Amino acid sequence: MNSAERRPSRRAFLGAAAGLAAGCHAASDTPERKPAPVPPTGIHQAGIILPQQPQSQLLVVVADVSVAPGLLLAELGRRIRTLTAGTDDRLLGLPAGDLTVTVGIGPRLVQSRDPQLPGAKDLPPAAHETIAPSDRGGDLLLQLCASDPLVPPVAAAALLAQPGVRERWRQSAGRGPHLPVADGLTAPRNLLGFVDGIIGPHTPAEQQRDLWLTGPAPVAGGTIAVVRRMTLDVTRFAALPVAAQEAVFGRRRDTGIPLSGGVIADGPDLGAKTPDGRYLVPAGAHIRRAHANVVGAGLMLRRSYSMDTPAPGLLFMSFQNDLHTFTATLASMETADALLPFTTTTASGTFLILPGFDEQRPLGSTLFPA
């Protein structure tokens, strides 16, 4: 089954919506769906724009590397191919299903190749951070996603069992039901009850402009990841009236629609005002402070998951072809974003997501040729 076949048709969507209207009763005789495999090879790595709707389970592992990266990355790519093909007994007989593994390398390794390359620059410290030294930075990022929560940790064990790899921290996280946003596009809620992370580079043209690195050659097809583990003060947020909660995000809590109106997929109308002159989307609303037009930067693809251990929060993941997109957005948020005071970031890193790979072009070989 390819992605076009998996994309719900308008009729299926309307049928589902009609079912929802009739008391939210979905079909009760739906057979359990077997998740479609996601090819690990190609121009780009899997787990960024494929599958189109992110799998429900995520495991992020950040590690340090004490060996030359070339052989290590090539071996990782080989294992990713056998694990996702279901031909690697290190998966202990579990069906790989829709497992994706996305590999990035940290600034130290990128610098060792060329300090001018994208990905060589580290994240600056930011406000609302309480990060132990072990949980900042790192040489290797593994983002593992699947529908079956057992698959990412077992696959991670298979990938990490290599000399010269020392784990720093890991975080598993999940997604609940997705809301339909637009044709083929859905969004989950976060632990504050809101849908967020909707706006992003979703068309091929936007992805070419803001998501994928197009050069220099060793990184073309890759992208830049930012990962931040942040706890959320659910208790303090839940104590606010719903209208105050909505002012924090700039969206309606129940529908996800911007406070300036329209439909959920609409960006906010940042100029819209009440008859008495107040902004419909408040000055400190997250949807305003993080808006590309306010920041003056490109779009970032957000692919975050909710976590509840060691504390309720968000495993924030963003992908963009310029780290400046992220740092400028965070700087804009730090001036006034009403959401930030409910967050404490406890782990953080940026990683160059390697270009796609296949049997002929091993993972990492454009940067570290054999």
Add this chain to the structure above:
Amino acid sequence: MNSAERRPSRRAFLGAAAGLAAGCHAASDTPERKPAPVPPTGIHQAGIILPQQPQSQLLVVVADVSVAPGLLLAELGRRIRTLTAGTDDRLLGLPAGDLTVTVGIGPRLVQSRDPQLPGAKDLPPAAHETIAPSDRGGDLLLQLCASDPLVPPVAAAALLAQPGVRERWRQSAGRGPHLPVADGLTAPRNLLGFVDGIIGPHTPAEQQRDLWLTGPAPVAGGTIAVVRRMTLDVTRFAALPVAAQEAVFGRRRDTGIPLSGGVIADGPDLGAKTPDGRYLVPAGAHIRRAHANVVGAGLMLRRSYSMDTPAPGLLFMSFQNDLHTFTATLASMETADALLPFTTTTASGTFLILPGFDEQRPLGSTLFPA
């Protein structure tokens, strides 16, 4: 610019769909089974034998209590009723779905009521444990389960926001697809790829005999929980040949059938031998060492979940009406169980699961009357 603005022809459709979805947060891109609510009240608390197939997501929180338990427990019961009824905005608009909350109290609180009561005795230390003082024992257990991973942490925040409650540790965990075992009975795999925890008190007669406390009166309808967070050495286990893995559990990895044959629901035939006199279920197989007939104790209801943060492992949960059932089983395992060396227990506690409650009989009122 966003996708809806680029494709104005979809606006009416999207608006209608968003409007329809507004009344129901479980909207998804495909029709999904809407989980049936589980009544929180009755003779027993929910989350033990109901729902019959445990929900896919679990969050366990262990806390200490510095106030008189009576009012605290009654308030917990009230909040459990409003949260599961969907009438508590502290759930931030999330649909409660099949949320269950199961409440237990630790030995210190039971002793404060009557040192002779079931639940007053603590767990003795055991082998293969590396437990920080903060992660051993505790006054209050909340076991929250749901199909939606967002619901347990938000519900936990609502329940824990009370004076005199101090969290010690928490652990979220999940289950993958369940294998059918017998009529109405299913079992998940663990992170070592095996189905386990199948044998237990599944008939009403067995549950009356081995699961539920029938007296003394203040605890009748309750049970005794054991919770242990254990990491599993997935890498070392995965390096074994499949036959050696199967010898550790005493079951086939793919089907879950005991090595003595039969079907998955069968208990092992512990006397079955090969023609040359070797046991089909090896002497050290987990299925033998933990078998009630080998232990000489009652059946325990196991309700464990797999975790991958902070390390891959198992959040072991068992329910039994006599702590001896658990301690004798662990003692039997410690003599020879081949599984134990792959485990390290990092948190542990036992709790008296309070009898069921309702509006007339507040949670905990049989032990701590107002």
